[in-house]
Amino acid sequence: MSPTLFRYVARTYLLFALGILSALVAVFLVVDFVDRARSYTGEGWVWNVLVLYANKALLAVQQLGPAALLLAAGASVSSLRKRGEVTAIRSLAFGPQALYLPVAACVAVACVGLVAFDEWVVVKASRTVEEITTQRFNRWGDWGLYNNPKQWFRRGDQIFYLRGGSAEDGFENVAILTVTPEFRLARRLDARAMRHVEGTRWRLEGVVDRTFTPEGQSRVSERDEGEYELGVEAKTFRIRPGRPEQMRLYVLREQIRARLEVGLDSRQFSLALHNRFAYPLAGFPAALLAVGLALRPSRKGHLTVAIVEGLLVCVAMWSLMVVARTLALSERLSPALAAWLPTLLLVVAAGLLWLRGEGRLGRGGA
Numbered sequence: 001m002s003p004t005l006f007r008y009v010a011r012t013y014l015l016f017a018l019g020i021l022s023a024l025v026a027v028f029l030v031v032d033f034v035d036r037a038r039s040y041t042g043e044g045w046v047w048n049v050l051v052l053y054a055n056k057a058l059l060a061v062q063q064l065g066p067a068a069l070l071l072a073a074g075a076s077v078s079s080l081r082k083r084g085e086v087t088a089i090r091s092l093a094f095g096p097q098a099l100y101l102p103v104a105a106c107v108a109v110a111c112v113g114l115v116a117f118d119e120w121v122v123v124k125a126s127r128t129v130e131e132i133t134t135q136r137f138n139r140w141g142d143w144g145l146y147n148n149p150k151q152w153f154r155r156g157d158q159i160f161y162l163r164g165g166s167a168e169d170g171f172e173n174v175a176i177l178t179v180t181p182e183f184r185l186a187r188r189l190d191a192r193a194m195r196h197v198e199g200t201r202w203r204l205e206g207v208v209d210r211t212f213t214p215e216g217q218s219r220v221s222e223r224d225e226g227e228y229e230l231g232v233e234a235k236t237f238r239i240r241p242g243r244p245e246q247m248r249l250y251v252l253r254e255q256i257r258a259r260l261e262v263g264l265d266s267r268q269f270s271l272a273l274h275n276r277f278a279y280p281l282a283g284f285p286a287a288l289l290a291v292g293l294a295l296r297p298s299r300k301g302h303l304t305v306a307i308v309e310g311l312l313v314c315v316a317m318w319s320l321m322v323v324a325r326t327l328a329l330s331e332r333l334s335p336a337l338a339a340w341l342p343t344l345l346l347v348v349a350a351g352l353l354w355l356r357g358e359g360r361l362g363r364g365g366a
Contacts, residue, residue: 005094009102012080017072017110024064029053039137052132055125062122065114066283067314069107074290074306076103081294082302096357100291107287114280119249126246147241154263155232157181162194167234170195174204176230187211189228196234203227236261244272252276267335271328274339279321285346286313292353317342 033053040049077099080086089098133139153160158178165171171194178187192206205225212218239258240251247255252273259266293309320342328338 002094005089005098006102006105009076009080009099010106013072013076013103013106016076016079017068017106020071020075021061021064021068024068025057025060028060028064029057032056036139039139042136045137048132048136052129055128055132058121058125059129062114062118062280065110066280066286067310069110069283070286070290070313071307071310073103073107073287074294074310075303077291077294078303078306086295096291096295096354099295100288100354103287103291104284107284111281111284114283115277118276118280123246123248126243130243130246146243149241150239150264153237153239155236155261157186158231160232160237160262162237165194167196167237171237184214185212197227200229200231200233201227202230232262239264244269247272249273249276267329267331270335271325271339274336278339278343282317282343282346285343285350286317289313289346289350289353292350292357295357317346320345 033049042048077086080089080099086099130143133141134143149164151162153162157180158176161175161177162171163173172192174189174191174194176189176191177185180186188210189204190208190210191204193204195203195205197203203225204227207223207226209221209223210218236258238254239262240247240255244252244255247269252269256266256269256273259269290306290310290313294306324333324338324341327333328335333341
């Protein structure tokens with residue numbers, strides 16, 4: 001393939017991608033501001049809004065990036081076709097790969113960039129948006145759902161109720177319940193404080209120890225303090241509050257392991273971990289699918305048709321993502337499959353369209 005042709009197609013695609021992404025981000029920010037303008041009040045609200053929407057713009061780039069890659073692919077190829085340049089390319093004995101390869105190269109770099117952008121920029125920007133929204137404009141939404149500290153933990157036959165504190169500084173006002181395989185209470189330890197000693201040993205202060213027999217009798221003993229083997233290490237209780245989408249990859253992995261150890265639900269965290277890669281990378285097969293649609297023999301080089309087709313694909317994929325996410329959170333689908341299913345379907349669709357264009361699947365043609 002000619003390097004000159006490669007650069008020309010790549011430049012055309014990149015111009016469309018940047019233009020479409022800028023337009024999508026601008027529309028998103030304007031609509032969001034109009035929808036929420038009434039809540040932006042108070043001293044210094046202008047500066048706060050500027051900072052807020054600067055960070056929202058970063059979030060919008062990550063959220064709308066795959067859609068922009070898809071729309072730009074269809075629009076750029078349709079533009080070349082409308083100007084007769086696709087016919088000229090074919091007359092020089094260049095096949096569809098003359099369009100596929102430059103677009104694929106640009107999209108591959110952009111998708112990898114979106115993954116890195118999400119990890120290093122969007123995570124911080126998302127926290128900033130939530131901080132400004134809650135603390136300066138008093139719009140809390142579901143903040144408490146993700147940021148209230150976790151108090152109940154289960155490890156094996158023990159259930160821990162930790163009312164306050166942390167693994168590093170110790171916990172205050174704790175209750176440790178030991179249950180039988182039939183889930184009957186066998187022992188209850190109440191303590192004023194619980195501090196880590198080493199390994200799985202903990203020092204309890206102000207202890208009230210109750211044991212229960214199968215016959216329903218109980219014994220109670222008290223002591224000022226003592227060391228107990230509880231079978232859990234300090235890292236087990238390092239459950240961080242916050243949205244999983246606002247956590248770095250290494251934190252997500254740590255939280256998934258920690259939550260599994262203490263019996264907390266980790267599906268949303270696993271879904272966020274897989275989506276950190278699956279969502280941006282969906283732009284690659286989506287763009288190739290758009291190229292295939294734009295090169296269909298019956299298609300004319302109309303930009304409007306390319307944009308409409310791209311929007312339909314976006315709506316279908318986003319709808320599928322919502323359904324898959326719901327199924328994953330309701331334990332009807334694994335988080336990994338829920339995250340990667342839309343991308344896999346795009347790969348299949350793009351592959352079938354490529355084979356059809358090459359004449360290997362039904363009738364292809366120029």
